[in-house]
Structure formats: C-alpha cells, structure tokens
Amino acid sequence: MFATKPYLTQVDVQKILDAANKHATENNFAVTIAVCDDGGHLLGLIRRDGCAPLSAYIAEEKARTAAMGMRETRIYEEIINDGRHAFLSAPHVSGMLEGGVNIVVNGLTIGAVGVSGVKSAEDAETAKAGIKAIL
Numbered sequence: 001m002f003a004t005k006p007y008l009t010q011v012d013v014q015k016i017l018d019a020a021n022k023h024a025t026e027n028n029f030a031v032t033i034a035v036c037d038d039g040g041h042l043l044g045l046i047r048r049d050g051c052a053p054l055s056a057y058i059a060e061e062k063a064r065t066a067a068m069g070m071r072e073t074r075i076y077e078e079i080i081n082d083g084r085h086a087f088l089s090a091p092h093v094s095g096m097l098e099g100g101v102n103i104v105v106n107g108l109t110i111g112a113v114g115v116s117g118v119k120s121a122e123d124a125e126t127a128k129a130g131i132k133a134i135l
Helices: 010-026 054-069 073-081 085-089 120-132
Strands: 032-037 042-047 100-105 108-116
Touching: 010 032, 010 042, 010 108, 010 120, 032 054, 032 120, 042 054, 054 073, 054 100, 054 108, 073 085, 073 100, 073 120, 100 120, 108 120
Parallel strands: none
Antiparallel strands: 032 042, 032 108, 100 108
C-alpha cells in the first residue's frame, strides 16, 4: 500500500506568486516572493522592481526554513530574541526572520512561501496572501 500526500503543483505555485504579487502591488511593497516545496527546493520566485538583490536570497531562505521546519519563521526569530542564541548555529537554517510561512494541507506541510523586502510583519502578510490563493 502506498501512502499519498498533497503536494504543490506548478499551477499552485503560479497562483501563490500571482496572489502575493497582487498583494505587494496593492500595498506598494518592493519585495521578493519565493515558493518552495516541503524539502526546501525553490519552485518559483518573483523579485519586484525596486527590490534589493539581497532580498532574493533572504526570501528563498525564509521559504526553505519554514518548509523544512514545518512552521513560520517568526517562531525561530522569537526563540532567538528570547535569548536562545545558540539556535543561530543550527545547521541548514539561515532564514530565521519573520516572513517565511509554511503551507499546511490536511495537517501536512507541503511547502512554504518566503517574502523579503519590507517590514517582517508585512513580509509575512504578503506570504499569507499568496497561500490563501490555494487554500
């Protein structure tokens, strides 16, 4: 017997990117939006005009961290800000700033969206706007 689970299709990825980009446009956010699968592999990315090149790297890392950790990156930022600085040395985790949001379907993380370029809460808001397009 084979177990099956939901996964992100290319159509899903495009819907997420389009919805997050629309949200960014409506709010005049110069951001990068990255979508990855549950293993942290990049599936799609938009770097909006006027967004710093560094944000493309940060957005991808936020998405990767949220997907592989199966939780919002805001949680990691809170852990560190609450004094657990040793967590900064965790392997394969470099996107520990708010703005990475995991995508949960039927209780399973199937991927994540990472956004970088504006205030962290606005990054997360943009990621959630994208995710909402497929849920």
